[in-house]
Amino acid sequence: MAGLTPPRFGIWAAVHGSRAAHNDPDEPDDASWSRNRALVLEAEALGYDSVLVAQHTANPYDEGRDQLEAWTASAALAALTRRIEIIAAIKPGLYHPVVLAKMALQIEAISQGRFAINLVNAWNRAEFERAGLPFPAHDARYAYGREWIGLVDRLMRGERVRFAGEHFQVEDYRLRPAGTYRPRPTIYLGGESEPARALAADHADVWFLNGQPLDDVAGLIADVARRPARNGPLSYGLAAFVIARATDAEAQDEHARLLALAARDAELRADTRARTDPASVMFAKTDAGAARHVGTNGGTAAGLVGSYETVTARLRAFHAAGIELFMLQFQPFEAEMRRFAEALLPRLR
Structure with missing residues (x-):
């Protein structure tokens, strides 16, 4: 695609421990603040x-395991880091837009x-229902999210907001400080349903896709790229689980090891699937490939399993199709994150 920026590479924080399998002797199922602090500082x-x-x-896979809280952790990481986004x-169902916008502006400062926010349509019914919070149907949640992000966007820009809608009433609110470094924090949006695509075109800066084959990604990008975008042309990100080794055979062996562990x-x-909204596009795709792929949010479905040369070529192909940010998962996370940085980042940059 014309006008692509150089590729960027990010990591998923270990907010609920392992990404591929929970019984890996090489990977601590550790979601602690201390681990995540060290992980992000090393990634930077x-x-x-x-x-x-x-x-x-709460941990969406096993409520008996630890779970890192995203926003307090992000504020702490903002103070500890110097360069990383x-x-x-x-x-949206967990925070009022005025409160969330103020939190976002504080972390931006x-x-x-x-700082950036990633707007997602919740899929875990239990997270809401056990707390006595409403969990509307899929499209109704997106309608709520549309009104919500419209307010958050304006508030993060420092506008004076007066609004009366179906879900919110805001009377003469203006947040400060705002606009110190740029007009507002970046807005990412995750989700691939039709309501998600429409919302991405109307309110996002970056549309964040789940891991899947190149042709599927290219089709999704083409669909959204043809829609008028309120904030200018969208950028695109992709979640992907990486298994890279010196040879294709070694990488496939490691993939087989993780698949065997994941089967346990x-x-x-x-249990997780029983608590999941059946309209979730992400889980429908995950179910279809569960026997062949590991990792969350599509995981190895993106095909980033192979030799250093193979994985490099596939990443370049995704970039040529429009992906500018690759949000990567590994296992064991720290060791494989280092391997990718040492063996692949020099090739890709």
Whole structure:
């Protein structure tokens, strides 16, 4: 695609521990603040561009395991880091737009212009219902999110807001400080349903796709790129789980090892699926490829399994199709994050 910026590479914070399998002797199932602090600081030192901090109030895979809180952790990371972009996911049903916009502006100030929000349509019914919070149907959640992000966008820009809508009434609100480093923090949007695509075109700066084959990604980008975009042409990001080795055979062996370990998590996955909105596009795709792929949000479905040369070529092909930010998962995370930085980042840059 014309006008592409150089590719950027980010990592998923270990907010709920392992990404591929929960019984890996080489990977601590550790979602602690201390681990995430060290992980993100090392990622910044290694040259990664972004970190995505997914939002869950309780561990979505096993409620007995730890779960990092996204927004307090993002504020702390903003103070500790110097260069890396910090992206905090947000589920609109958990925060009033005025409160969330103020939090976002504060982290933007702490980070000196390196903060972003990733708007997601919640899929875990239990997270809401057990707290007595409403969990409307899929499209109704997107309608709520549309009104919500419209307010958050204006408030993060420092506009004086008067608004009366179906879900919110805001009387003469204006937030400060705003606009110190740029007009507002970046808005990412995740989701691939029709309401998500329309919302991305209307309100996002970056549309964030789940890991999937190149042809599918190119088709999704083509669909959204032809729509009028309120904030100018969209950029595109992709989630992907990477297994890179010196040879294709070594990478496939490691993939097989992780698949075998992931098979032991079948009961956990079934419990998670029982609490999942059946209209979730992400989980429909995950279900279809569960026997062949590991990782969350599409994982290895993007095909980034192979030799250093193979994975480099596939990343370049995704970039040529329009992906500018690759948000990467690994296991064991720290060791494989280092491998990618040492063996692949020099090739890709």
